[in-house]
Amino acid sequence: MTPQIDGYEMVRQLGHGGMSTVWLAIQTSFPRQVALKIMSDNLASSPTFVERFLREARIVANLEHRGIVHVYDMGKTPDATYLTMEHLPGGDLSRRLAAGEVSPEEGVEIIREIASALAYAHSEQVIHRDIKPANILFRKDGSPVLVDFGIARNLESSTEITTAGTVMGTPLYMSPEQCRGEATDLRSDVYSLGALLFQLLEGELPFRGDNHATLALQHTTAPVPPLSPTNQRFSPVVNKALTKIPKDRFQSAAEFLDCLNSCLAEGNRAPSSRETTGAKTVRRVTPAKVTAEKRPARHRVPVWILGAVAAAAIAAGMIVLNQRPVTEGEAGRTTGAETIPGSGEAIPASVTTPIEQERETTTELLRRAKVHVWNNQMFEPAGDNALDLVERVLEQEPEQPDAVELKARLINTLATEISSADERGDRQFVKQGLRRLRDSGAADIAENIERQLQ
Numbered sequence: 001m002t003p004q005i006d007g008y009e010m011v012r013q014l015g016h017g018g019m020s021t022v023w024l025a026i027q028t029s030f031p032r033q034v035a036l037k038i039m040s041d042n043l044a045s046s047p048t049f050v051e052r053f054l055r056e057a058r059i060v061a062n063l064e065h066r067g068i069v070h071v072y073d074m075g076k077t078p079d080a081t082y083l084t085m086e087h088l089p090g091g092d093l094s095r096r097l098a099a100g101e102v103s104p105e106e107g108v109e110i111i112r113e114i115a116s117a118l119a120y121a122h123s124e125q126v127i128h129r130d131i132k133p134a135n136i137l138f139r140k141d142g143s144p145v146l147v148d149f150g151i152a153r154n155l156e157s158s159t160e161i162t163t164a165g166t167v168m169g170t171p172l173y174m175s176p177e178q179c180r181g182e183a184t185d186l187r188s189d190v191y192s193l194g195a196l197l198f199q200l201l202e203g204e205l206p207f208r209g210d211n212h213a214t215l216a217l218q219h220t221t222a223p224v225p226p227l228s229p230t231n232q233r234f235s236p237v238v239n240k241a242l243t244k245i246p247k248d249r250f251q252s253a254a255e256f257l258d259c260l261n262s263c264l265a266e267g268n269r270a271p272s273s274r275e276t277t278g279a280k281t282v283r284r285v286t287p288a289k290v291t292a293e294k295r296p297a298r299h300r301v302p303v304w305i306l307g308a309v310a311a312a313a314i315a316a317g318m319i320v321l322n323q324r325p326v327t328e329g330e331a332g333r334t335t336g337a338e339t340i341p342g343s344g345e346a347i348p349a350s351v352t353t354p355i356e357q358e359r360e361t362t363t364e365l366l367r368r369a370k371v372h373v374w375n376n377q378m379f380e381p382a383g384d385n386a387l388d389l390v391e392r393v394l395e396q397e398p399e400q401p402d403a404v405e406l407k408a409r410l411i412n413t414l415a416t417e418i419s420s421a422d423e424r425g426d427r428q429f430v431k432q433g434l435r436r437l438r439d440s441g442a443a444d445i446a447e448n449i450e451r452q453l454q
Helices: 047-061 093-098 104-123 186-202 212-221 229-241 253-265 273-277 287-292 303-315 354-359 362-374 386-396 401-423 427-439 443-453
Strands: 008-016 020-027 032-039 071-076 081-086 136-138 144-146 337-339 346-348
Touching: 008 032, 008 443, 032 047, 047 071, 047 081, 047 401, 093 136, 104 144, 104 186, 104 229, 104 253, 186 229, 186 253, 229 253, 362 386, 362 401, 386 401, 401 427, 401 443, 427 443
Parallel strands: none
Antiparallel strands: 008 020, 020 032, 032 081, 071 081, 136 144, 337 346
16 A cells, blocks of 8 residues: 655655555655655554654765765655655665676776765764675766665663664674674674675675675675785785774774775776766676686685684683574573674573473463574574564554564565575575465465566
8 A cells, every 4th residue: 555644745666574564655745755764664663663764864865975865854644654765766785786787997986985984974973883785886977875774873872772782784794793693883894895805806705695694704704705816905904904803993983984995096997987988887797607717716614614713702701692593402501691693682592392382371482483583594494483473472462562563674674585585596485485475364465576576
């Protein structure tokens, strides 16, 4: 159903996720096209999530930089909580990367613009905490813009919406300290920026894994892969940005940008196509072509070795990772809390055994659901997976805020997995996933995915 907000005429839906929906709208008072971000109904009943949503508008409204999205308005009506931003019609960086439309030269220019925007944000004591391609959009003139400050933090504020020991961000680009749920500062943004620069240069991420735990181990223990010969001049900025220890990294995005500019100014830099032809870009390198270029063999550490190294380090007390599966047998011996990547929620250490399920409270059901998320049992096995358990909680307490947020994240994850399954030709998973979305009350998301897959 198309939402109705005074002062705006809805044109079409631009995007939909577990937390919000973005519409292209006309602001009738000017008039002009805007992007209208509306908080999901299932989260709007929670004061905590409403405050986090509106805080994004307040943070960005005070940042004035060409590389940061402009926020025009925010508000809360009986039917909707929303914020209004400039419309960025050029799409996002993730889509351009998937289509192979970004050459290394273009990628470096994008990073320079985003680093400049981050340097300004850092000077205003704001850290973003979720730098990734999907959060970089483009204006009509092609200039990149940093968006989605939904989990940003003001370093001068004494109020922290998230709690200590929780993980915020996107695992592929998270710093080691983010992976561990530790306190973050502007150096975490620098790490994410370094990971993105590596991807734009090489056509692949520096660290990859099949799940959050594997990625966390890579970020915290694996060495930085070497750049290919054609990109060696950028090694100083990439290697320092991706250093595991924050104090050894660039201490701000401004330092990162200075080093990147120095790398570009090196005498061995070949003229870019923009300089030699006057065109925006002539040579385009797809991710596949970049991978095929001759380069030194990457020292990719096998996952089982990383696991063994991490386990030995943990046993020796050398490192602390809140990043491992929790089993029912271990529950009685565990203290402290586990954390779910990107959820902003802590997992209590104890786990209810199957014998106790008949008398489980909503708190126990939710705890088990979070453990299942961590063990990658989000949608299987049937009847005993994270989504099933969360829905059991909501049957008893329809507005339980933790369950509402976790279900939204699970629905968003399932939608992402459906798209990935379609790309690899797994039609059975696509069919089952779409059916599960509908069964879980997310028919609108299922329909949106079906339209995109046609």
